[in-house]
Amino acid sequence: MLDRPKSLKPKPKTQSAIIDDPDFLLVTPEPDEWSRQFCHSPVLPRETLLALQVKPDGRYVDLTLGSGGHSRLILSRLGPKGRLLAIDKDPEALAFAALWGKNDPRLILKRASFDKIDEIFKELKWKPADGLLADLGLSSRQLLGSGRGFSWQKNEPLDMRMDPDSxxxxxxxxxxxxxxxxxxxxxxxxxxxxxxxxxxxxxxxxxxxxxxxxxxxxxxxxxxxxxxxxxxxxxxxxxxxxxxxxxxNLEMEALTTLLKKAPACLKPGANLVVISFQSHEDRQVKRAFTSVEGKKIWDNLFKKPITALRSEIEINRRARSAKMRVGRRKISSEKANK
Ligand SMILES: C[S@@+](CC[C@H](N)C(=O)[O-])C[C@H]1O[C@@H](n2cnc3c(N)ncnc32)[C@H](O)[C@@H]1O
Structure with a gap:
């Protein structure tokens, strides 16, 4: 499996979904012009697409739009009937998406916190989706270029709000x-x-x-x-x-709520893909997929989190601490979650 560290290789029984896909062996896509303009490259791009198993007519949700790097990858796999709902609580991400996505009728933008996913589905009359993606935390632009005081590397007023109206x-x-x-x-x-x-x-x-x-x-x-x-x-x-x-930003609280609400927003057999950068977030996701209760709802597709290949880390240093987990909503959990 190329140069992925040995200890983080997926368990044999679960690796087939991703590793057997011939695309997996393609090189990591370079960030596109829009990502460069926003100063943020999406992490684990191939792995995300493969974990979501994007179908041309499917309906997907990018819960953390940011620069739209993952969103554009998902759109690149969708046909004319496919739909992508992209959510962010930072208006700057939505304003940027209005530029790159303005002529794309498949893209629906929503400014909200992802822990309101059930209400958003209700408002938009969305039925359970074919896949959900959450790429947690901050974009590089927010961290270093927003002027909103997220980083000790710059001297700015102490703000740190992702949603400037909170x-x-x-x-x-x-x-x-x-x-x-x-x-x-x-x-x-x-x-x-x-x-x-x-x-x-x-x-x-x-x-x-x-x-x-x-x-x-x-x-x-x-x-x-x-x-x-x-x-x-x-x-x-x-x-x-x-x-x-x-x-x-109530980040841990939002993740807890999302993990509770996600099953009802996914079709049975569809995947929730979560990319985290902090160990406590990864623990939270792992627990949701593998606790006694979690096992009734989710199949945890990978025992260990998926991490970036060295070739990706070379072009995107942020990827070094990314951990991806994939939970597949169990077919039999359909009634339990209604
Ligand atoms: C790591 S960036 C996502 C980058 C994106 N995947 C890309 O390819 O550009 C995380 C984004 O999620 C947003 N975010 C974080 N927590 C959120 C929440 N609870 N609800 C909505 N958006 C959130 C942040 O504002 C930020 O834009």
């Missing part, structure tokens, strides 16, 4: 959340080893003056967080920034 901002979390709530965030969402020390430092600093920018916060964190030698590459601010972003 109420909670990173400024409010950092400056107004009670210490206990902040501690919980730093312990459970950021998974920092010294949550008490970090919380105490933030609380002491904000008592003197508000922590206004990503630069202020990152300087503060640099002083209090020391990485062991194994973590040299990780900036001290990375995990706390991620924890705050997860809290501001």
């Amino acid at each position: 109420e909670l901002t990173a400024f409010e979390v950092v400056n107004s959340w009670p210490a206990e709530k902040l501690l919980e965030l730093i312990r459970d969402k950021a998974e920092e080893r010294s949550p008490y020390r970090i919380t105490k430092t933030i609380v002491a600093a904000r008592e003197k003056k508000p922590i206004e920018t990503t630069g202020d916060l990152s300087e503060l964190l640099k002083r209090v967080i020391r990485r062991s030698s194994g973590h040299q590459a990780l900036n001290p601010a990375t995990k706390v920034f991620m924890g705050i972003r997860l809290a501001v």
